[in-house]
Amino acid sequence: MDVSLRSFRPGRRALHLLLTTTTGLCVLVLAGGCSPAAGPAPARSTQAAARAGVPAVASELQDDYQEVIDDVLPSVVQIEAARSLGSGIVYDDRGHIVTNAHVVGSARRFEVVVATREQPLTATLVSSFPEQDLAVIKLDTIPPGLKAARFGDSSEVAVGQIVLAMGSPLGLSSSVTQGIVSAVGRTVTESGDGGGTGATLGNMVQTSAPINPGNSGGALVNLNSEVIGIPTLAASEPGPEGSIAPGIGFAIPASMVRTVADQIIEYGEVRDSGRAALGITGRTVLDSSYRPSGVAVVSVTRGGPADEAGLRAGDIITKVDNAEITTITSLAEALASRRPGETVSVTVQRDGAERTVRVTLGEM
Known part of the structure; x- marks a missing residue:
């Protein structure tokens, strides 16, 4: 079954239904914004759980959940940007908060609800990097007790790990x-x-933890109280009215979050994206049956990877290594898992003939 992917930036107005509109998603929220919860309930002891008839193993897992919530939830904030709401993670003790670029949108000023106080704080955009859907904002005033989250090692994330989504x-x-x-x-x-x-x-990172409108920019957390990703997308049925597919959500891995956030905080911009690029502009072309059949090279960056490999305007890219290229999106997906400096085979159609060249990838 085909699915599409949807990033979430819910509207602010109070409604009673989840609606898909041309301006985004409008969802049920408290009028005037949401106040933070009073905080997680204290962990129940294993002994008390045993008296209540809860099996010991289940009680221990419950205690683990509640310990993680106590550790991490104070580092997860709510962000209001213009007419939208999203989530964010306290990144350091200087008031930097990392979130999704689609949460901040075009706004530069925000209201942020943190766990240590009821009234919203103001924050300012440091920089946004839409190419990786990440952004950093900074609190104008740092409240007492602000707690930064701990980020885990992306290489240790494994299928089957229990995770919690907070936002x-x-x-x-x-x-x-x-x-x-x-x-x-x-x-x-x-x-x-x-x-x-x-x-x-x-x-x-794909997860079965429910990802709903407003979770974007929040935290996907393991049972070591480490943030392993930022929930960003959920799958939905095809079409503008497609319903959200339960249990299929995606999070940007912690390694990429740190790569982008550290550069934004230090330089005010991303100087090393870690994203591979061919150094071309292109467009999807159709075959005689009006089906996508490749990416036509519109222009080549002078001195870039494609230029050095001999690609030129008018070439039609049909493969990168063994990946079939039919659209500009499929080309982007083929390059997304690559790193700058890697060498790939690029197959093109030129003047009715097929040729393959080796391209050492540059950086986006």
């Missing part, structure tokens, strides 16, 4: 859902409508 789904701040890591290394492409950036994202 503000449907505008309900300090919410937690549970699932497992369903897959790693996924390449997905955001829709360009409904608030998405249209970015193609590689090495994504």
